[in-house]
Amino acid sequence: MATRPATTDEKRTHRVRPLTAKDLDAVVAIDALLEGQVRRRYFERRLAAATRAPELHAQLAIDENGALAGCVLARVLEGEFGRSEPAMRLEVIGVKRPAQGRGIGAALGAALEDEARRRSIRELRTAASWRQHRMLRFLDHGGWSLGRNQVLDCAIDAGGPATPRDAPATASGEEPRGDPNDYSAAHANDFEALARDVVDLRVLRPQDLEAVARLDRRITGRDRSAYLSHALAEAAEGFAVRASFAAWVDGAIAGYMMARLDLGDFGRTAPVAILDTIGVDPRHGRQGIGRALLSQLFVNLAALRAERVETVLSHANLDLLAFFVRAGFRSSDRLAFVKRLD
Secondary structure: OOOOOOOHHHHOOEEEEEOOHHHHHHHHHHHHHHHOOOOHHHHHHHHHHHHHOHHHEEEEEEEEOOEEEEEEEEEEEOOHHHOOOOEEEEEEEEEOHHHOOOOHHHHHHHHHHHHHHHOOOOEEEEEEEOOOHHHHHHHHHOOOEEOOEEEEEEEOOOOOOOOOOOOOOEOOOOOOOOOOOOOOOOOOOHHHHHHHHHOEEEEOOHHHHHHHHHHHHHHHOOOOHHHHHHHHHHHHOOOOEEOOEEEEEOOEEEEEEEEEEOOOHHHOOOOEEEEEEEEEOHHHOOOOHHHHHHHHHHHHHHHOOOOEEEEEEEOOOHHHHHHHHHOOOEEOOEEEEEEEOO
16 A cells, blocks of 8 residues: 655644743744844843742743743732632743744644643633734644733823922832932922821832731731742842832831832733732731832832833722722723633
8 A cells, every 4th residue: 555755834842841941042032033122131130040949930941852832931820809719820932933834833732731731730721912913823723812801000100199309219228219209399208298298118028928918818818928928039139130129117018019020921022010919917907008119119120121010809899999000000001802712
């Protein structure tokens, strides 16, 4: 019986494996061709963070005939955005152009799902702009659905609560450098007076963990100390640019905010900060602490040249939604997507 020669496609072999530091150059090259910008520093940070804390990251590669053809990077969500159940957030997926159209993206998606199941995680999440048609098609074909959460954002240079009189927050004991604030001015506004005269704002430090976790339990009714510990360690060890603050009243932490600036996630090339968590002690409610924290966040991020702040809210959290809307946040052009795993 005659047999036909194997086609080129049939001769190709694929292998899914963990992404390693040795893949950095190939990953950066693939991403640069797809996004039109070199983001080496972003991938260096992500690979280093995954090496330090592999339980919080999923980074997979797929080889075609022994050469890297695509990769996927995801982060484990612990307590961000008020979550009570773990999830895995897809942040980067890319296939080199010559290998596109051969099912490699779908294979990477399936491998990520298998990795999530192995960790007993039953939900994948991501976000994409409605203008990212290629990504939307990928999510549609992969069985993703629109999530019920809402993505909000605000430009840092306009519409936000920061004012030119505010100064970047410093760690406890530090002297502000070149503080140009003049609160004797006749027209100082409430944000300025509150942030300067009523609330002592400081950069969160690892030694603040116990106090923040205790306050967080009082607010949420859950123990998120592992998430808070990981976030503080990530900043302290230099694996992410964090902008996280505590508000002190009468010598105790009365509020906290945790945000992250990581150029590159979700395929973005503009520097966007993600606001993960904000909380205010109910005993100090309606004192403007949340507004002061948000104002300081905008000032510090402006110094880091971030362009926007983004957060994700449950559609049912009306009080927090109203807070952000009053602060100038609006619906983003990015949509939240979710995929439940069997």
